[in-house]
Amino acid sequence: xxTKKHDASENKAHSAAKEARPDGRKPDExxxxxxxxGVIDRANGSAYVEFGNTHVIAAVYGPSTxxxxxxxxxxKAVLMCKYNMIPFSVNDRKxxxxxxxxxxxxxxxxxxxxxxxxxxxxxxxxINVEMEVIxxxxxxxxxxxxxxxxxxxxxxxxxxxxxxxxxxxxxxxxIVVDLTKEEEDADDAVDMPMxxxxxxxxxxxxxxxxxxxxxxxxxxxxxxxxVCLEIYEKQKEALxxxxxxxx
Amino acid sequence: xxxxQSETNDNGSVxxxxxxxxxxxxxxxxxxxxxxxxxxxxxxxYRQGDKIYSKLVGVVSSAARVIHIxxxxxxxxxxxxxxxxxxxxxxxxxxxxxxINSPYTAIMSSMDTAExxxxxxxxxxxxxxxxxxxxxxxxxxxxxYVNVSMKDSKCRKLIGGVVVHVTPxxxxxxxxxxxxxxxxxxxKTKCYITVGQNxxxxxxxxxxxxxxxxxxxxxxxxxxxxLTERISAYLDKALSGRGNAGPAGNQSEENIE
Numbered sequence: 041x042x043t044k045k046h047d048a049s050e051n052k053a054h055s056a057a058k059e060a061r062p063d064g065r066k067p068d069e070x071x072x073x074x075x076x077x078g079v080i081d082r083a084n085g086s087a088y089v090e091f092g093n094t095h096v097i098a099a100v101y102g103p104s105t106x107x108x109x110x111x112x113x114x115x116k117a118v119l120m121c122k123y124n125m126i127p128f129s130v131n132d133r134k135x136x137x138x139x140x141x142x143x144x145x146x147x148x149x150x151x152x153x154x155x156x157x158x159x160x161x162x163x164x165x166x167i168n169v170e171m172e173v174i175x176x177x178x179x180x181x182x183x184x185x186x187x188x189x190x191x192x193x194x195x196x197x198x199x200x201x202x203x204x205x206x207x208x209x210x211x212x213x214x215i216v217v218d219l220t221k222e223e224e225d226a227d228d229a230v231d232m233p234m235x236x237x238x239x240x241x242x243x244x245x246x247x248x249x250x251x252x253x254x255x256x257x258x259x260x261x262x263x264x265x266x267v268c269l270e271i272y273e274k275q276k277e278a279l280x281x282x283x284x285x286x287x
Numbered sequence: 288x289x290x291x292q293s294e295t296n297d298n299g300s301v302x303x304x305x306x307x308x309x310x311x312x313x314x315x316x317x318x319x320x321x322x323x324x325x326x327x328x329x330x331x332x333y334r335q336g337d338k339i340y341s342k343l344v345g346v347v348s349s350a351a352r353v354i355h356i357x358x359x360x361x362x363x364x365x366x367x368x369x370x371x372x373x374x375x376x377x378x379x380x381x382x383x384x385x386x387i388n389s390p391y392t393a394i395m396s397s398m399d400t401a402e403x404x405x406x407x408x409x410x411x412x413x414x415x416x417x418x419x420x421x422x423x424x425x426x427x428x429x430x431x432y433v434n435v436s437m438k439d440s441k442c443r444k445l446i447g448g449v450v451v452h453v454t455p456x457x458x459x460x461x462x463x464x465x466x467x468x469x470x471x472x473x474x475k476t477k478c479y480i481t482v483g484q485n486x487x488x489x490x491x492x493x494x495x496x497x498x499x500x501x502x503x504x505x506x507x508x509x510x511x512x513x514l515t516e517r518i519s520a521y522l523d524k525a526l527s528g529r530g531n532a533g534p535a536g537n538q539s540e541e542n543i544e
Contacts, residue, residue, distance in 0.1 A: 084360070084361075084362070085360065102362075102390065103362055103390040104362075104390050105390055105391075105392070114430055156316075156317075158333075158342060162364075162390065163430065163431060164390075164391070164430065164431050165390040165391075193315055193316050193343075193344050194344065194360060195360060195361070196343060196344065196358050196359070196360035196361025196362070196456070197361070198316070198331070198342035198343055199316035199317065199342060199343075200316070200317060200333070200340070200342070201316060201317035201340075202315065202316055202317050237317070238317065239317045239318075239319070239340065275315075276315050276318070279313075279315045279344050280313050280315065283313050283344075283359060283510055
């Protein structure tokens with residue numbers, strides 16, 4: 041994993057809030073965003089998303105017949121999400137397989153995507169969303185969610201809206217967006233992943249880790265919303281680019 | 288040449304929308320297509336307040352007062368009257384389970400075959416798993432139980448040949464306006480081609496490889512205009528230098544010509 045070395049360290053928390061972020065970004069500036077659509081041939085839809093050093097690949101399979109059969113719903117499709125971190129995605133090798141964390145993230149991602157999909161159009165089927173974190177530098181759940189939304193659209197699944205997600209919070213006394221692992225490890229860090237359905241303006245995921253005042257939370261949400269709209273534009277662009285044919 | 292008129296039960300507007308020279312507009316889910324109370328939301332769209340939004344990634348197409356989306360991906364959802372290339376999966380007591388390249392499986396009853404099958408007959412004498420059959424969707428219930436039938440003059444068992452899969456929503460484009468595209472490929476490659484609405488294409492003939500490539504091209508460039516000319520040029524180029532041998536109709540196909 042590539043991690044940039046920064047000289048500034050200990051006295052950061054005490055220094056003035058004006059100081060730039062470890063990687064020199066502005067508070068409301070997100071990391072370099074890259075979205076690629078249709079990266080897996082055999083999946084119905086797929087997407088690859090990079091938030092700086094966080095890289096996630098998502099694949100959508102279905103609608104298809106439901107397995108195991110007892111989960112079948114005669115009124116609507118069943119959405120199944122699997123979030124997984126590849127062992128080499130972090131510095132200390134992650135033990136492969138499902139753990140408490142990945143099961144929780146799979147659940148919140150499922151619940152963040154569900155309101156955006158017209159599940160009732162495909163009764164008795166399941167839609168499988170699989171997300172693999174290839175490289176992790178904080179914000180993996182929002183990166184996975186952004187990728188999953190694009191992959192679902194690519195699979196031709198009817199959706200009310202796309203879902204754009206970003207994590208914002210506080211690091212070293214400043215409200216910042218799209219935290220890196222380094223920022224997330226600050227003493228006073230607050231991490232708040234948020235998913236937004238951009239057209240309706242509805243929030244479909246909101247979690248928080250750390251302590252913040254009500255005022256700060258409002259600031260974080262406002263900043264996240266703004267950045268989610270930037271991500272949304274990139275998602276739209278990526279989906280349209282797949283079908284742009286050079287004459 | 289086998290003249291089976293491939294079915295276009297789409298309204299044909301797919302081909303029409305591509306005839307215009309302006310670049311097609313591609314919409315993504317949640318995108319506002321139009322803000323008007325006069326226009327009605329068609330396939331792949333939904334209304335909320337005054338605005339009509341897209342549900343799918345696809346080409347925006349409008350006919351009269353209706354705006355709809357022609358999807359560029361997605362699975363096949365059976366509709367009554369569709370001609371589908373099916374694969375027999377399982378032989379049961381009085382029916383076959385067939386795969387229609389869809390999330391929903393279908394059933395073909397022994398009463399729905401072209402020839403009369405006596406009760407209690409061993410159905411594996413007629414079709415066994417793996418057989419390909421051109422059938423028509425005869426019923427789809429609310430809870431998505433699908434029946435297919437061979438009681439139609441076009442339906443038959445497909446013997447030999449190859450099968451390719453295409454995106455079901457692009458089938459109308461592969462067939463073309465009144466079959467223009469598929470007839471072009473059939474004529475030039477001298478292949479027998481059957482396009483199922485479920486996205487399965489069966490073909491057999493000497494120049495199968497060229498026909499396959501042409502179909503792949505139509506699928507890739509389905510949302511661009513002037514495609515028929517481009518395919519025609521490709522076929523001429525690919526076939527030049529090859530002997531103009533007739534169709535290699537060997538098996539049961541021979542006498543249909």
